[in-house]
Amino acid sequence: MKISLFKSPELQFSATTFFAKQHKGETCGSNGLPLTPNSIIIFGKAQMLKTLKHPYLCEYLDIIRGKHERTIVVSQFCGKPASEFIGKNQLSISEVKKIAFQLFTALNELHKKRIVHRNLSCENILIQSNGDIKLFNYGSYYMTNNGQLVTFPIMKLAYSAPEVYLSPSKADIASSKVDVWSVGIILIEFIFNKQLWSNLKLGQQIRKILSFYQCGTSIFEKIAREHNCFDIYHNLPQDIKEIVEQCLQINPKNRPSCEEFLQNEMFVEYKNVKCKNPSRVCKPYQIFTLKELYQWWQLTGGDVFLELKKQGLIRSSPPVLSLPCLIMLDGTILGQGRNPATLYDFRIVHMGLDTLYQRFGHIHLNSCYPLLHFKSDIIDMFDPAPYDIKNLPLVIKEKDPEYQFHRIILFRRLLHGYPFTKDMIRKEAKKDIPPLLRGEIWAALLDIKADYKKAYAVIDKETVTTTDRQIEVDIPRCHQYNELLSSTEGHIKLRRILKAWVQKNTQYVYWQGLDSLTAPFLYLNFNDEAKAYHCLSAFVPKYVHKFFLRDNSAVIREYLAKFSQLIAFHDPELANHLHNINFYPELFAIPWFLTVFSHVFPLYKILHVWDNLLLGDSSFPLHVGLSVLTQLRTKLLTAGFNDCILLFSDLPEVDIEKSINYSIDTFKKTPKSITAREHQNEEFTIQSEHDISGVTLDDLNKERSPRISARDTTDLLRTAPESILVIDIRNPVQFSRCCVRGSINIPFSSVSFGESNIENIGQHAQMLKNSQERIVIIVGSTDTDLELFPKFLLNCGISKVCVLHGGFNILTSVTPTVLVSQKFET
Amino acid sequence: MTEDNIHSVASYINSNYDKLIEREIPIPYNQSIEELAHILLTKYELPKYIEKELIQDLTQFIEAKEKEFYDTYVEEEVSRAKNDPDYLEDLTKQWEKLFKEETAEYAEKKCASDEELFASAYHKLVHSPALETILSVEHLYAKAVRRRTDQKDAFIQDLSEKQTEEMNKAVDRLEYGMTESEINELVAKHYEDHSLLKVRYASELDTLKEAQRREYRDWVMKMLEYNQENSFPPSPSSPLLTPTSPLLSGPDESTFHENVQNREKEPILEESFTIHLGSQLKQMYNVRILTGNVEDLCIIPVNESSELTPQLLQTALALYSNDLSGLVLMTDNKIGSRVTKDFQENCLKSTEFHFSHIDAQLEKISNIARDHFGESASNGSRSPGSDLLQCGDFYLTKHSNLAQVHVIFHLVSDDTLRGSDINSRHPVILGLRNVLKTACSNDITSLTIPLLLQYDITEEMTTMWCERRAELVFKCMKGFMIEMASWGGSDLKNLQFMLPIGISSQVFHSLADMLPRIFKISNPKILK
Structure with missing residues (x-):
């Protein structure tokens, strides 16, 4: 029933493909690194085209890189090429005028963005059912860096301006005037209803166009005579004739620009017909866009590559038939003919959407309009049952078209309402984040303000600074397996963001690793540098506060000490082993936490880790670190110091979903104060006398078990007393005078710490051994040793041991009290 | 973006505001004008309210300059x-x-060549139930060639024996009136007879092979037609099932000379690893280290009772696929050198149904090399007109009648490889990098490399020497493989390092142990 929503004629797309130029031999860039493959440069440049949205332009959807420098471009394709109309239906003059107007408008839009079409012809002007046009394939010249990255010429024989033919060498400048000439030729074809020079051979056509240089009179007139259309020419209204004449000025200097043409009085009538936009406050809302449809199509099994193969555009001749004969030491290849399958073939292959229609056929219309704020039982009754695959693994959810459909519909609405829907976004993000909207959702989770673009534009990203050299060295080493980040455009953007950050954060310095930290944001917001920058700027104070100080050793060491304590808290056996072989987190975990794992994992894994990190606080990375160790646990327990160093020098593959689930689990089970640090950002924490403060780094390094705050202790005592075990190690007299409700007394002096045997503590040993899931809180006072006892428990393998910060006395000030007196109990 | 873009520089001067603003602006200007304005605002400490004006002024200036x-x-x-x-x-x-040259629209329309047609026919057939039939027919043909070859060898041997006898008699009679010149004549005659016979048989063999090839190719095309008309595979009784020509059986029913070459079967040592490379994104590869020689990968055992070996199936299936298998064969600077004579003879043991025979391929390469060196005569190190190669160059031959490989990389090496002091800049190592690059851009996804870059075990090759050499090759290959990931071709899937057969198991194990230290072994997935 709602399939018609998907079947709009505008929601169609097709693909074209070509090969990028191969680099010859062994060439290196100026930085001594291998040259970026041309297909990757194209891939990076073409991303910008995806942002173009205009009623007269087809939308670019995707760029795909195949093997051996193949590039596939997926773009909207709707309506019929104008070439199919020529020779069939004679258009009226007013129709031609309208097309002229729309052509100039569309081209002007491109020229303003510094894109020259250069390939304009009747074949890539698509006529819609209402007579409007849409330009197709207008980005080839732009994405190939003015044609320099491909071997074939980007132009259309009969339509290209004569000056295009003057420089066959590839290094050509992009002049927008060449498109104006093409418009002239196209208009003539419409007026004469005839394809120009259609029966001329290749060489003759080129000669014909170059001969215009010898033509003294009007070129339009000359063409008219040659095509026996002088009558039509003669009777043409002056205004349109004038336009064509101006387009076909042999000297580009005399050719007006598109903008100048649009000033022409002739076009006034079309200008006032603007697309209606009912609201001036916010952008019109679409429940979904072509980009999303394209993604759903891919998820339902749509494969551009396969489709191209099926329709013969990707022909594969067996590689064994085209092997080279001889390869010299210097890389010269001899005896390999040009594979005809790699020639440029301009054909367009349309993508069939039938599987999508079938798969989405049953989706109820209501699903497109989810109710966010109000929901009642009555409405619920009419709604279809929710599509429920909540409990399946994340990877499956991300690949399920219908699930993604519902998520994207919902999130698009929520994002449209941002910042008022901030809490709802956070709530939904806890379930999962649809990959297509991840960039925007992250920005929302990081509280990016609406005027972010302006704020970024005013930052100076050009002036040379001392850190430039280091940045320059790091960028070509940052996640280069990724096509976006290894592209030239990606390098430029990453450099600009880093420079902007350094410029804006003078209290900090550029530490290696900041590049990795930026990478995920740039990857997600490749076409919105400003957003990537602001995400980074919001991320740093929240998660890696003070990590980028010139002297960050105190901050890092505190963080690592906390990491050691967290390991001891959850996994005493592992902690003891690492302690015994002197394998400290300093040796492996600094890049983990400095870059929040963005230097350790590949991007697709980082995205999933950070999906959860952004919902947590700055202690979350500690838990992720713990979960990674847990996955390597069996290996670590049997390994010596050297093996451990080797193991971490090239970290083995980690099952990321398992790791995330484990970290969320420990994150929830660990009281906040266990991971509290002196150097965490005060902005995100509230401090009171019952929280931990004033612990020096030396203390921290001495203590192998973490401290717990009075606040957490009392909270636990009140809400979940069964989940804790309070051990009072003061002497029995003090204990009997006043103690924590439900606590047990193991006087410090009664235990002999000689050997690690839990039985030494006497009658409560059994209880401790079975404490497993319970948090063991040790309460002492100034005259008891708060180091030896927890260390002893740790050595005995008791988990979740922590020490009350401030000792027993801190609890006396807590109201309502959690203390009892033995005297009254008995 | 690239340096060779045409551009110029314009000097922007603005004195509207107390200070003189100067700035060199590259034309065409591809960056944000707004950002440029803000840089100027900061630099000249201008008031913020002129921002709009300045942007407008800059825009006009840049537009005018660009037009100009x-x-x-x-x-x-x-x-x-x-x-x-x-x-x-x-x-x-x-x-x-x-x-x-560059567009399909205007390029000469070429129909698919014979080669391509045959390739697609063959590829279709081997991926149908006809596979077994095809392979067994090939095998029968090979047997016929084998018989003829044996016969030829026998005749030649006969002749040699006769001639030796005759010669012995003649020499005996030397004292009894036989002159030296007569002996010389006899020698000449013997030599002539001998070569005549050889040539005759060789040409006969060639004729046989040529006929076989023609018949085979016709038959394959017929099979395809048959398969297309009938959706089911030919029944065993079908006349098409096997060609019945005499080419299959050979001249007479002479049996094979059972020159059983049962090599002293040394136990083959081998060990396999699954490794991953890459610091963040990990790529998986299969790596194997084994003892063996080139023949093991090339020779298809053919004798009267021989059966099809299962590896042939794989080789036939992959021949026209995008997963070719290659072998690096060390040779010297002469194309078709005697160093690889054994290999060349192996290639001639059966008919090459798909490509030119090895001699023709080498001849072609030789011509190409000569043309190239002739052209670039200025290149001082190579003498014009010769086809001698340099260390680190390599040439490729393709084969359909070898057991496990399709493509041979003939890598030119020299005596410096015997030494122990070669490093990663040695031409042969750089040649290996080119081998990998070629493999990558031509869909060769399995590769076998002699780990020590040597086939014979000599006295210099101490355990130390072997370890150093192996370490060098391992490390270089690792580097090249990491590099390869960014070349955008097909990834290498299987890499085999081959060691000479006679190597001691102690050395083998020390080298095999080295492998996981250099390459990172994947974590085994453990089911719980």
């Missing part, structure tokens, strides 16, 4: 075009060439 730049750029070309018709003609030719 384009206009002067084209002006020159246009005036030349107007006055010089020859220039236009020249341009026309250039464009014509470009269009014909």
Whole structure:
């Protein structure tokens, strides 16, 4: 029933493909690194085209890189090429005028963005059912860096301006005037209803166009005579004739620009017909866009590559038939003919959407309009049952078209309402984040303000600074397996963001690793540098506060000490082993936490880790670190110091979903104060006398078990007393005078710490051994040793041991009290 | 973006605000004008409210300069075009060439070549139930060639024996009136007879192979037709099932000379690893280290009772696929050198149904090399007109009648490889990198490399020597493989390192142990 929503004629797309130029031999860039493959440069440049949205332009959807420098471009394709109309239906003059107007408008839009079409012809002007046009394939010249990255010429024989033919060498400048000439030729074809020079051979056509240089009179007139259309020419209204004449000025200097043409009085009538936009406050809302449809199509099994193969555009001749004969030491290849399958073939292959229609056929219309704020039982009754695959693994959810459909519909609405829907976004993000909207959702989770673009534009990203050299060295080493980040455009953007950050954060310095930290944001917001920058700027104070100080050793060491304590808290056996072989987190975990794992994992894994990190606080990375160790646990327990160093020098593959689930689990089970640090950002924490403060780094390094705050202790005592075990190690007299409700007394002096045997503590040993899931809180006072006892428990393998910060006395000030007196109990 | 882009620089000067603003601006200007304005605002400490004005002024300035730049750029070309018709003609030719060479629209329409047609027919058939039939027919053909070869060898041996006898008699009679010149004549005659016989048989063999090839190819095409008409595979009784020509059986029913070459079967040592490379994104590869020789990968055992070996199936299936298998064969600087004579003879043991025979391929390569060196005579290190290669060069031959490989990389090496002090800049190592690159861009996804870059075990090759050499090759290959991931071709899937057969198991194990230390072994997935 709602399939018609998907079947709009505008929601169609097709693909074209070509090969990028191969680099010859062994060439290196100026930085001594291998040259970026041309297909990757194209891939990076073409991303910008995806942002173009205009009623007269087809939308670019995707760029795909195949093997051996193949590039596939997926773009909207709707309506019929104008070439199919020529020779069939004679258009009226007013129709031609309208097309002229729309052509100039569309081209002007491109020229303003510094894109020259250069390939304009009747074949890539698509006529819609209402007579409007849409330009197709207008980005080839732009994405190939003015044609320099491909071997074939980007132009259309009969339509290209004569000056295009003057420089066959590839290094050509992009002049927008060449498109104006093409418009002239196209208009003539419409007026004469005839394809120009259609029966001329290749060489003759080129000669014909170059001969215009010898033509003294009007070129339009000359063409008219040659095509026996002088009558039509003669009777043409002056205004349109004038336009064509101006387009076909042999000297580009005399050719007006598109903008100048649009000033022409002739076009006034079309200008006032603007697309209606009912609201001036916010952008019109679409429940979904072509980009999303394209993604759903891919998820339902749509494969551009396969489709191209099926329709013969990707022909594969067996590689064994085209092997080279001889390869010299210097890389010269001899005896390999040009594979005809790699020639440029301009054909367009349309993508069939039938599987999508079938798969989405049953989706109820209501699903497109989810109710966010109000929901009642009555409405619920009419709604279809929710599509429920909540409990399946994340990877499956991300690949399920219908699930993604519902998520994207919902999130698009929520994002449209941002910042008022901030809490709802956070709530939904806890379930999962649809990959297509991840960039925007992250920005929302990081509280990016609406005027972010302006704020970024005013930052100076050009002036040379001392850190430039280091940045320059790091960028070509940052996640280069990724096509976006290894592209030239990606390098430029990453450099600009880093420079902007350094410029804006003078209290900090550029530490290696900041590049990795930026990478995920740039990857997600490749076409919105400003957003990537602001995400980074919001991320740093929240998660890696003070990590980028010139002297960050105190901050890092505190963080690592906390990491050691967290390991001891959850996994005493592992902690003891690492302690015994002197394998400290300093040796492996600094890049983990400095870059929040963005230097350790590949991007697709980082995205999933950070999906959860952004919902947590700055202690979350500690838990992720713990979960990674847990996955390597069996290996670590049997390994010596050297093996451990080797193991971490090239970290083995980690099952990321398992790791995330484990970290969320420990994150929830660990009281906040266990991971509290002196150097965490005060902005995100509230401090009171019952929280931990004033612990020096030396203390921290001495203590192998973490401290717990009075606040957490009392909270636990009140809400979940069964989940804790309070051990009072003061002497029995003090204990009997006043103690924590439900606590047990193991006087410090009664235990002999000689050997690690839990039985030494006497009658409560059994209880401790079975404490497993319970948090063991040790309460002492100034005259008891708060180091030896927890260390002893740790050595005995008791988990979740922590020490009350401030000792027993801190609890006396807590109201309502959690203390009892033995005297009254008995 | 790239340096060779045409551009110029314009000096922007603005004195509207107390201070003189100066700035060099590259034309065309591809960055944000707004950002430029803010840089100027900060630099000259200008008030913020002039931002809009400044942006507008800059925009106008840049637009004007760009227009001027384009206009002067084209002006020159246009005036030349107007006055010089020859220039236009020249341009026309250039464009014509470009269009014909680069676009499918204007390129000469070539129908699929015979090679391609046959390739697709064969590929289709081997991926149908006809696979077994095809392979067994091939095997029968090979047997026929084998018989003929044996026969030839026998005849030649006969002749040699006879001649030796005759000669012995003649020499005996030397004292009894036989002159030396007569003996010389006899020698000459013997030699002539011998070569005549050889040539005769060789040409007979060639004829047989040529006939086989023709018949085979016809038969494959017929099979395909048959398969297309009938959706089911041919029944065993079908006349098409096997060609019944005499080419299959050979001249007579002579049995094979059972020159059983049962090599002293040394136990083959081998060990396999799954490794991953890459610091963040990990890529998996299969790596194997084994003892063996080139023959093991090339020779298809053919004798009266021999059966099809299962590896052939794989080789046939992959022949026209995008997963070719290659072997690096060390050779010297002469194309088709005697160093690889054994290999070349192996190739001739059966008919090559798909490609030219090895001699023809080598001949072609030799011609290409000669042409190339002739052209680049200025290249001092190579003598013009010769086809001698340099260390680190390599040439490729392709084969359909070898057991496990399709492509041979004949890598040129020299005596320096015997030494122990080669490093990663040695031409052979650089040649290996080119091998990998070629493999990558031609869909060769399995590769076998002699780990020590040597086939014989000599006295210099101590355990130390082997370890150093192996370490070098391992490390270099690792580097190349990491590099390869960014080349955008097909990834290597299987890499085999081959050691000479006679190597001691102690050395083998020490090298095999080295492998996981250099390459990172994947974590085994453990089911819980």
